[in-house]
Amino acid sequence: MIPQIKAAGSNALRTGTILFVFALVATALLAFTFARTEPTIERSRQAEKLSLLTQVLPPALYDNDLLASQQTLPPHELLGTRQPTAMWIARRGETITAVVLEAIAPDGYGGSIDLVVGIDVDGTVTGVRVTAHRETPGLGDYIVRSKSPWIEQFVGKSLVSPETKRWKVVKDGGQFDARAGATITPRAVVKAVRGALDYFARHRAALVAPPAPEKPKPVKQLKEKTP
């Protein structure tokens, strides 16, 4: 009995060692590739994000480094977010001119639709882009800028223009166009953009008021109570 167990044991040890060596070599290969590609990947990611931000902000509104202005917002019902999301702040000189918020439309036809919404200090939309969606290709995906200019109709809209009851798709008595046969998708987007504007209006003081990047805390708390 004993020799058999011994043989099985040494066999297991042998195969285990071989597997370990292969794992080691594979890990080394991956570590090497990762180290070599990581800077390029990071650069592509940043470039992609920046190109998105410049699409929702007119160039006249900012002269700061948008990517460096990133801040984190806690999740909020009006933004449709459950995780903390990013916010970017556009400045011209020292004054804040606009913000870019991330918002989620949870009720798209194929699930959530991720958006970035640019809003200037007066609460007017400067641009909206879809960053991720699972809408039907060829049917509901006209919300993506590369497929159609539909999403541009939000530019210049605010909570007062159009008034609240007109913040709907045409079919529901609002003023936003939607293509026949695919109204669930635009309905979700319209609602989410309005939500983002609402969020901005309620938190405007905290988001926009502090002129310098380092916010003195007591001032911020005071200002939050004013509106």
Place this chain on the structure above:
Amino acid sequence: MMTMNEFRTLFQNGLSKQNAGLVQLLGLCPLLAISNTLVNALSLGLATMLVMVTASGAVSSVRHFVPHEIRIPVFVLIIAALVTVVDLVMNAFVHPLYLVLGIFIPLITTNCIVLARADAFASKNRPLHSVVDAMAMGLGLTMVLVVLGGMRELAGQGTLLSGIDLVFGDEAKQFVLHVLPNYQGFLLAILPPGAFIALGLLIAAHNWQKARAERRVHAAAPMPA
């Protein structure tokens, strides 16, 4: 060394007789999901082929050191490592395309055709033969993907090569062929059912052509009535 005959047999198998997409019907998940445009299909096909060639070469080179009992984990480990390398490299150098292909690059790991060739061929043959076999199999799969992608793109949106700017930058946008101008689009071709229908048509065409070739062989050899 490799004789001309062996070489020809390997390629005949890969491209037609045992074509991964049309005959063995292996690796259909990416085939059906990503063949909605020509550029997507070609990119994923080439990425799969690259993984197959390197994986088969690696598996064949180490085949004497791998005990039979743990060959599958070792092969999967090799394939997964190579796929991750391809994934990282694509992410770094063709980032927009990487965003389109998304999850289907890591999924090459689970594409059975890669493991099937590693286990059925590369683990029993010399590296040169294994690499040629993987190349032929990969080329066969890529060809099916390209034809499928071209068919679906043309029927679905009336263009060819749309999205080529994702690979070569914005200047490449002019290469997009608008074969059918003012085409309204045909949604079915772009959606997953379109992939099944188009693949079915391709398999039918392949079988028809095979049957015809066989008939011709029979006709050439005079048979007793």
